[in-house]
Amino acid sequence: MRIGFIGLGNMGGPMAANLVKAGHEIAAFDMMKPAVDKAVAQGARAAANAVDAARDSEVVITMLPAGAHVRQVYLGDNGLIKAIKPGTLVIDSSTIDVATARDVHAAAKIARLDFLDAPVSGGVGGATAGTLTFMVGGEESAFARAKPVLEKMGKNIFHAGGAGNGQAAKICNNMLLAISMIGTCEAFVLAEKLGLDHQTLFNISSTASGQCWSLTTYCPVPGPVPASPANRNYQAGFTAAMMLKDLKLAQGAAHAVGAATPLGAEAAALYSLYESAGEGGRDFSGIIQMLRGRAQS
Ligand code: NAD
Numbered sequence: 001m002r003i004g005f006i007g008l009g010n011m012g013g014p015m016a017a018n019l020v021k022a023g024h025e026i027a028a029f030d031m032m033k034p035a036v037d038k039a040v041a042q043g044a045r046a047a048a049n050a051v052d053a054a055r056d057s058e059v060v061i062t063m064l065p066a067g068a069h070v071r072q073v074y075l076g077d078n079g080l081i082k083a084i085k086p087g088t089l090v091i092d093s094s095t096i097d098v099a100t101a102r103d104v105h106a107a108a109k110i111a112r113l114d115f116l117d118a119p120v121s122g123g124v125g126g127a128t129a130g131t132l133t134f135m136v137g138g139e140e141s142a143f144a145r146a147k148p149v150l151e152k153m154g155k156n157i158f159h160a161g162g163a164g165n166g167q168a169a170k171i172c173n174n175m176l177l178a179i180s181m182i183g184t185c186e187a188f189v190l191a192e193k194l195g196l197d198h199q200t201l202f203n204i205s206s207t208a209s210g211q212c213w214s215l216t217t218y219c220p221v222p223g224p225v226p227a228s229p230a231n232r233n234y235q236a237g238f239t240a241a242m243m244l245k246d247l248k249l250a251q252g253a254a255h256a257v258g259a260a261t262p263l264g265a266e267a268a269a270l271y272s273l274y275e276s277a278g279e280g281g282r283d284f285s286g287i288i289q290m291l292r293g294r295a296q297s
Pocket residue numbers: 006007008009010011012029030031032035050063064065066069072073093094095096120121122123124238242245
């Protein structure tokens with residue numbers, strides 16, 4: 001298939017490379033020329049701009065930093081909505097606010113495009129390995145068209161419902177993750193003060209009611225889960241800055257619909273403090289260091 005891919009950064013670059021490997025013809029565009037050059041070296045064709053990447057493509061995929069970029073690329077002057085042929089499948093995999101996703105869906109519907117919001121989890125490692133999780137919002141028929149393409153970049157492909165529901169699933173999940181991570185960190189900090197060692201708490205809680213992913217897969221202290229970032233001085237992984245971005249999106253959405261999310265608000269405040277301390281580039285599980293009240297473990 002001819003696929004236009006716009007946004008070839010840390011995530012988009014390897015995702016586009018996996019589509020080339022799967023035999024698709026990729027027209028690649030990014031504002032940064034080195035990103036395009038890299039995609040060309042991996043077998044893509046360089047497009048002159050976003051419209052050039054999208055115009056003759058059967059599928060268009062965008063992977064951009066935030067809602068403002070998505071708005072500009074789709075709805076701005078020379079925006080993609082006006083340039084793409086009716087009937088084209090269009091997938092935005094950026095993590096953005098639900099309101100922008102729904103606005104682009106509405107404009108795409110008028111232009112008779114099959115648009116999906118399809119944010120991912122799994123990070124750069126998942127993008128490179130082709131094992132991302134996609135959370136997809138939009139029409140069932142568009143989802144059915146997209147699934148074989150998404151399967152070339154991901155392992156778990158979920159249809160989360162109508163327009164914007166992919167973004168909704170992503171921010172609800174990540175808000176839950178942040179809260180569970182902070183809770184797990186607090187339990188270890190309290191255990192340390194009480195003289196209960198890490199491995200013992202892990203052995204008990206991982207088989208008791210405190211069990212959760214933040215504990216059993218991504219344990220924030222070194223030792224119990226050898227692959228977790230705690231074992232490499234909290235080298236990311238999933239950065240605290242990325243987590244803060246998603247928590248702010250969750251808070252924006254909660255305010256917009258009047259949902260009470262006091263722990264989500266507290267998690268956003270704590271990650272904001274952690275980022276202000278200069279730790280935004282560290283893995284999000286490193287927040288345990290701040291909760292201990294000292295910089296190093
Ligand atoms: P990135 O900053 O590395 O890449 C974004 C790319 O978009 C850049 O290369 C930039 O030059 C390009 N770009 C910006 N505006 C553009 C425009 N108008 N036209 C063309 N190109 C443009 O970001 P990333 O890490 O690849 O993340 C992309 C999205 O995926 C974000 O929304 C992020 O929240 C989400 N995400 C990232 C991760 C991760 O671990 N990095 C994990 C899950 C989700």
